[in-house]
Amino acid sequence: DAKTTQPTSMDCAEGRAANLPCNHSTISGNEYVYWYRQIHSQGPQYIIHGLKNNETNEMASLIITEDRKSSTLILPHATLRDTAVYYCIVRVGGITGANSKLTFGKGITLSVRP
Amino acid sequence: DVKVTQSSRYLVKRTGEKVFLECVQDMDHENMFWYRQDPGLGLRLIYFSYDVKMKEKGDIPEGYSVSREKKERFSLILESASTNQTSMYLCASRSMGWSFSGRQTYEQYFGPGTRLTVT
Numbered sequence: 001d002a003k004t005t006q007p008t009s010m011d012c013a014e015g016r017a018a019n020l021p022c023n024h025s026t027i028s029g030n031e032y033v034y035w036y037r038q039i040h041s042q043g044p045q046y047i048i049h050g051l052k053n054n055e056t057n058e059m060a061s062l063i064i065t066e067d068r069k070s071s072t073l074i075l076p077h078a079t080l081r082d083t084a085v086y087y088c089i090v091r092v093g094g095i096t097g098a099n100s101k102l103t104f105g106k107g108i109t110l111s112v113r114p
Numbered sequence: 115d116v117k118v119t120q121s122s123r124y125l126v127k128r129t130g131e132k133v134f135l136e137c138v139q140d141m142d143h144e145n146m147f148w149y150r151q152d153p154g155l156g157l158r159l160i161y162f163s164y165d166v167k168m169k170e171k172g173d174i175p176e177g178y179s180v181s182r183e184k185k186e187r188f189s190l191i192l193e194s195a196s197t198n199q200t201s202m203y204l205c206a207s208r209s210m211g212w213s214f215s216g217r218q219t220y221e222q223y224f225g226p227g228t229r230l231t232v233t
Contacts, residue, residue, distance in 0.1 A: 036222075043118075043204050043224025044157070087157075102222055103173075104149070104157035 004088045004105055011111040018075040020108055022088030025069040030092055033064060034102065035073045037084040044087065044104070047073065078112045085109050117141070118225035120205050126231045133192040135228055137205030145208040146188035147222070148172075148180065150201040157204065163188055195232045203228045 005023045012018040024033065034049040048055055048062045050071075055062045061074040075082055087107040121136035137146065147162040149172075159172030163182040177199060181189040188207075192199055205225040 041227075043206070043227055044222075045224070046221040049221075102147075103159065106154070106156040 004090055006086075006088055006105065006108040008106070009109040009111065011113055012078050014080055014112050014114050015077055018078040018082065018110055018112070020073040020075075020086050020088075020110060021070065022073070023070045024088070024090045027068050027090050028092075031090045032092075033062065033068075033071050034089040034091065035060070035062065036087045036089065036102075036104070037082075038087070038107070039081075039084045047086075075110075078110075080112050080114065083110060083112045118205060118207050118223050120203075120225040120228050122228050123226065124229050124231075126233065127192075127195050128233055129196060131192075131195050131232075133195045133230065133232075135190040135192075135203055135205075135230070137188045137190070137207075137225055138186050139188075139207035139223070140186065141207065141209065141223070142185065143207040143209045143223075144185075146182065147206040147208070148178075148188065148190045149204045149206065150174070150199075151204060151227075152201050160190065195230075197232050199230065200232045201230060203230055 032049050032051050035047040036044040037047055038044040047059050048057055050062045050064055052064055052068055064071045085107040087104050089102050091102055118139045127133050145164050148160045149157045151157050158174050160174055160178050161169055161172050161180040163169045166182055166185050169180050179191045204227045206222045208222040
């Protein structure tokens with residue numbers, strides 16, 4: 001699976017959009033981009049994933065660049081409860097990827113300030 | 115809702131003891147995983163299992179073994195606990211599935227974690 005690089009930390013004001021970047025310049029054509037987050041003292045939680053189109057769900061939006069070498073997770077209206085470590089992961093999809101592992105890096109610590 | 119439960123939230127064991135960490139999921143998922151998490155190192159995969167009686171080594175399997183006799187249960191075993199195995203242990207399960215929109219989804223569900231201290 002391709003490696004990802006994320007900044008170590010960032011902060012944003014409550015109510016504002018939080019834009020979390022991720023670089024995955026070695027991503028291959030059949031690899032998906034996944035985002036998870038981990039709130040303190042809890043297990044990681046799935047947020048969203050995508051292949052090449054932008055995706056949106058009730059938690060967040062995922063914007064993937066046309067060359068797929070980077071992506072941005074957007075929390076449109078950050079709240080204090082969004083303070084967490086956010087992990088960007090790429091892994092193979094399809095049947096090939098069905099039994100493969102997720103490799104978590106160190107993630108980015110998002111601090112939402114009042 | 116998918117539920118992944120771990121047998122203990124906190125555990126204290128002595129060096130040299132045999133330790134069993136149990137994980138149970140209630141969604142008939144094929145894949146199950148054991149990770150450990152340490153400050154500054156993120157989550158590291160110890161072992162995973164993609165079906166009953168199947169297991170694969172992750173990135174740091176040394177000092178650990180696993181057992182998957184039933185689909186819903188995945189056990190992590192520390193044969194002889196050592197102080198460097200003091201850590202937070204997280205179990206996860208995953209289904210090979212498709213969402214209603216027709217997109218493949220391999221969402222992984224995590225348990226609450228077991229904080230193991232080896233003294």
